[in-house]
Amino acid sequence: MEFRYLGHSGLKISEITYGNWLTHGSQVENDVATQCVRAALDAGITTYDTADAYANTQAETVLGEALRGERRESLEIFTKVYWPTGPRGHNDSGLSRKHIMESINGSLTRLGTDYVDLYQAHRYDTETPLEETMQAFADVVRSGKAHYIGVSEWTADQIRAGAAMARELGFPLISSQPQYSMLWRVIEDEVVPTCAELGLSQIVWSPIAQGVLSGKYLPGQAPPAGSRATDEKGGADMIKRFMDDDVLTRVQDLKPVAESLDLTMAQLAVAWVLQNDNVAAALVGASRPEQVAENVAAAGVRIPEEAMTRIDEVLGDLPVRDTGKTAENAPTTRPS
Helix, strand or coil: CCEEECCCCCCEEECEEEECCCCECCCECHHHHHHHHHHHHHCCCCEEECCCCHHHHHHHHHHHHHHCCCCHHHCEEEEEECCCCCCCCCCCCCCCHHHHHHHHHHHHHHHCCCCEEEEEECCCCCCCCHHHHHHHHHHHHHCCCEEEEEECCCCHHHHHHHHHHHHHCCCCEEEECCECECCECCCCCCHHHHHHHHCCEEEEECCCHHHHHHCCCCCCCCCCCCCHHHCCCCHHHHHHHHCCHHHHHHHHCCHHHHHHCCCCHHHHHHHHHCCCCCEEEEEECCCCHHHHHHHHCCCCCCCCHHHHHHHHHHHCCCCECCCCHHHHCCCCCCCC
C-alpha cells in the first residue's frame, strides 16, 4: 500500500480507501461486508469512508463492528453529515448546528469510536448560513470528536468561501470528495485548481464509474446477473448514465491499454485517477472480498504518458467535463 498526505495537513491516508456506500447494510449481507473489511485490512488499507445516510445509518454500524478490535490509532475513519437520517424529520438533514451536533454523536456511537479522523459536509446546505455550519464544525474539532473537516461535491466557489471562513475560525478544510473517473471529469477545470491553491486534496468516489470501467458490461448485451446495473436498491439508478452502447464500446477499446500495462480494466481505472497530483485517494467498495485485492493492486502504479494519451484518444469527447454538473446535481433545498 502507498500513502499520501491529505491536503496541506500532516495526515497520511492509504491511497486506496475503502468505502461502504451502496454495499454495507443494503446490497450485501453483514457477514460478507465484514469479510470485505477484513480483506481490506489484510491488503494494507488503513482508511475507511462511510456516511450516516448510507443505508440510513446501518452502514456506519456494520463498519464499526467490522473494525472492532483493531488498534484505533492505526486507522483513519471518515464519515459525513447532510443527507436525511432516522425518521427524516424537519431537522434530520442539512448542515444546521443542531443536525451536525446530533449527527456526530450518533456517528461516533455507531462506529464505536471516540472520534473520526475526517468529518465531511456531504453536500452544501443552501438553507443554513455558512457561518453557522463552519462554527459547528469548528466546535466539533475543538471538542475532539473529529480531527479534520472536509466537504463533498461542493463547487469551487463554495469550497473557496468555506475554506476562508474555516481559516478565520482557526481550522482548515483539507479535503474534497467528488465523483471522478475517466468518464466523469467535471472537477478538473475548477475544483482541482481551487483545491490545489487552498490546500485541499481530493478523495474521489466512483473511480471505476460504478463498475462500467471494469469492462464487464458489454454493448448490446444484458448486464450480468447480480451486477450493480441490475440492483434495484439504488445501484441501477446510479449507473444508468453510463449504460450506453457508445460508452461501453469505447470502454472495451481500453482493454489493450490495460493489457499492455499488465493491469485489469478496474486496476487501470483506479490507477488513472491516482495520476492526478491533487488526488489523495481513490474510494473503492466491494461486494466480494476478492474485489478488494484486485483494486489494491492499483496502488503505486504509474501509467506512462503514452498510455494516458492513448486513453484520451480512445475516449475522445465521451467524458463529461462540464464544470456546471457539480451545481446541477446538487440539491437546491434541504432534503427531507
